[in-house]
Amino acid sequence: MQTGRGDIAYVRKFEYNDLDRIVSLANSTLAEYYSHELIFDISEQWRDGFMVYVFRDEIAGFIAGSRHSQTEARVLLLAVDPDMRRIGIGTALMNDFMKLCRDQGMMSIRLEVQTQNTDAIVFYRKLGFVIISTMKKYYTDLSDAYAMWRLL
Ligand SMILES: CC(C)(COP(=O)(O)OP(=O)(O)OC[C@H]1O[C@@H](n2cnc3c(N)ncnc32)[C@H](O)[C@@H]1OP(=O)(O)O)[C@@H](O)C(=O)NCCC(=O)NCCS
Numbered sequence: 001m002q003t004g005r006g007d008i009a010y011v012r013k014f015e016y017n018d019l020d021r022i023v024s025l026a027n028s029t030l031a032e033y034y035s036h037e038l039i040f041d042i043s044e045q046w047r048d049g050f051m052v053y054v055f056r057d058e059i060a061g062f063i064a065g066s067r068h069s070q071t072e073a074r075v076l077l078l079a080v081d082p083d084m085r086r087i088g089i090g091t092a093l094m095n096d097f098m099k100l101c102r103d104q105g106m107m108s109i110r111l112e113v114q115t116q117n118t119d120a121i122v123f124y125r126k127l128g129f130v131i132i133s134t135m136k137k138y139y140t141d142l143s144d145a146y147a148m149w150r151l152l
Pocket residue numbers: 029030078079080081084085086087088089090091092111112113114117118119120122123124126
């Protein structure tokens with residue numbers, strides 16, 4: 001995969017102009033509702049930890065994280081356009097995110113995923129995450145979440 005601006009496909013930091021596309025992608029792919037304000041707030045919390053995957057000048061996926069503690073990062077949002085799945089975009093975003101976390105001295109990473117989201121659970125397992133607990137009624141619709149975790 002090529003990785004620089006001007007190439008066909010690359011990962012870069014989130015920019016304010018991306019907001020509409022990110023909100024639309026988030027609300028068409030993720031379980032919860034995300035307003036422009038919420039996505040903007042997430043981007044402000046940790047600018048480096050919000051990355052987009054650009055393919056042919058369009059955003060095909062994104063990842064947003066937070067610093068859960070000084071040594072642990074958390075994936076808050078990860079989504080890939082349904083038409084662009086299974087070609088490695090989610091993995092590329094996670095790998096860049098994990099590299100950033102390592103570079104910033106973090107030692108582990110955690111995330112939450114709906115217990116019924118088998119696709120994402122398989123995806124995270126392949127990346128080395130393990131389920132460490134179940135959180136009952138975690139989501140707005142009262143569905144349960146697994147907490148998943150891995151060392152960096
Ligand atoms: C989970 C998600 C981010 C994966 O993105 P992606 O770009 O399709 O993932 P990749 O192409 O990098 O997949 C890597 C591996 O994960 C596994 N995987 C990914 N999607 C899968 C699926 N639908 N079914 C089974 N395994 C899957 C496969 O092992 C895959 O490798 P392979 O294609 O060589 O078999 C994407 O499906 C998505 O956006 N889902 C909706 C949003 C979501 O659930 N986000 C996570 C919330 S916590």
